[in-house]
Amino acid sequence: MRHAKAKITVAAVVLASALGLLAYAGVQRGWVYYMEVDGFLADASMHTQRIRLNGHVDDQDVVVESTDLKASFDLLGETGRVPVVYHGVIPAMFKPGCQVVVEGQLDEHGVFQADSLMTKCASKYQADEHDRMLKQLNQVEQESAS
Secondary structure: OHHHHHHHHHHHHHHHHHHHHHHHHHHHHHOOEEEEHHHHHHOHHHHHOOEEEEEEEOOOOOEEEOOOOEEEEEEEOOOOEEEEEEEOOOOOOOOOOOEEEEEEEEOOOOOEEEEEEEEOOHHHHHHHHHHHHHHHHHHHHHHHHO
């Protein structure tokens, strides 16, 4: 009986340790820094890390090759810019001037090689939100008037 309890305890400790190690490895692999363009350019230690980079797509020199699933553009910060090459499906909302988040890593030529591109074109959603709020305000006014 005592020997069986010891085996169960050892097995439980080994299992818990293995699950903990798997969880830690998954978190480490999934952990990616999120930075603005200017902060990224100012911190050379981040140039070798896989990161998420936030900025605006430059209005000039955006090249989209939909047949090759490739986009080349400059990502702008307040003062700096990072050249980006993205390989993958181009989001429908992607356009010059749009705010985006790219995920990837800077290559040896100073080009950010992105394998993920997410658009954050807020103007469309802000207009929708504004319209929704006006409708709610009108409903409240109508309800209070009756």
